[in-house]
Amino acid sequence: IINIRNGGIAIYGAIIFGLIAVLIYNKVKKSSSLSMLDALAPAVMLGQIIGRWGNFINAEAYGWSSGVEELPWRMELDNVIVDGQRLGTAAVHPTFFYESLWNLIGLAIIVFIVYRKKKFNGQVFFAYLGWYGLGRAYIETLRADSLYIVGELKFSVFVGIVCVIAAIVGEILL
Numbered sequence: 001i002i003n004i005r006n007g008g009i010a011i012y013g014a015i016i017f018g019l020i021a022v023l024i025y026n027k028v029k030k031s032s033s034l035s036m037l038d039a040l041a042p043a044v045m046l047g048q049i050i051g052r053w054g055n056f057i058n059a060e061a062y063g064w065s066s067g068v069e070e071l072p073w074r075m076e077l078d079n080v081i082v083d084g085q086r087l088g089t090a091a092v093h094p095t096f097f098y099e100s101l102w103n104l105i106g107l108a109i110i111v112f113i114v115y116r117k118k119k120f121n122g123q124v125f126f127a128y129l130g131w132y133g134l135g136r137a138y139i140e141t142l143r144a145d146s147l148y149i150v151g152e153l154k155f156s157v158f159v160g161i162v163c164v165i166a167a168i169v170g171e172i173l174l
Contacts, residue, residue: 011048015044018044022040037125041125041127042107045132062094062143062144063142064087064144068091069090075094076091092144095143129167132163133159133161137156137164138160
């Protein structure tokens, strides 16, 4: 948090602390947290869509896999590092773009379908949580700069899966 030029801020931390702030605010004001989360979810998605382009500007958060050099939409970057090994100039997946596009599609679905057919407070928020978690869990498998929990399990894949499960449980319970 203190040195944001060397890490410090990640989307999960922002979402968790934003969620805590919403819960505290609504507890104090005695209003519906789920209703507010429904209202905020599309704005958060829009922020994520725009924010991922910062990864492009900084030439970070790219992906790598065998065969990437054959993809017509690949990016060529200098100083590519994969699992701690410097590859130099290499073709990479534009994972920032994948996630930005994934969230744009999700935003359209949420705004034009889910929000209009909303049956209960929290439905939009849980749709966002599930959509984002599903996309992030997959896209993270391509990333070259991931934090690992145990063995080959990437932290963001794990959190993405937890988000999908939480969204399903939230939809069922509400």
